[in-house]
Amino acid sequence: KLQEKPKDSGKVTITKTFDFAGEEIKVTKEVDSNSKEAKSFLKQQEKLQSAAPASLPTVSGVKRPSGMSSLLGKIGAKKQKMSTLEKSKLDWENFKEEEGIVEELAIHNRGKDGYIERKAFLERVDHRQFEIERDIRLSRMKP
Numbered sequence: 001k002l003q004e005k006p007k008d009s010g011k012v013t014i015t016k017t018f019d020f021a022g023e024e025i026k027v028t029k030e031v032d033s034n035s036k037e038a039k040s041f042l043k044q045q046e047k048l049q050s051a052a053p054a055s056l057p058t059v060s061g062v063k064r065p066s067g068m069s070s071l072l073g074k075i076g077a078k079k080q081k082m083s084t085l086e087k088s089k090l091d092w093e094n095f096k097e098e099e100g101i102v103e104e105l106a107i108h109n110r111g112k113d114g115y116i117e118r119k120a121f122l123e124r125v126d127h128r129q130f131e132i133e134r135d136i137r138l139s140r141m142k143p
Contacts, residue, residue: 012038018082025082027090
């Protein structure tokens, strides 16, 4: 019934349009057809397809939406705005895919050179240093 739902691959391609700094940005994402996001997207597409034919007046006595405001409302439907942070994230994801460095970055971040590993190491060193200083202070207090 729906054309967006391929039955053989199990993936749904979702395209969203955002407004960023006066430009129209299209974000295309491929998700599993069983995910919540895919189901909500397909329901939304169904509603849009069923609402389009119903909006056309069939009887001449039906009041039609008047003038430019309705026409501009249909043409210039508001797009979601994209923040600078979201745009930067999108650009970084696209760069990683274009350069083919996704796996390399994942491997690098898992190793000892990763940011999280360095932060954990520094935290352990700081805790050990605190314990050593505490032991020295306690040993000086007893005599």
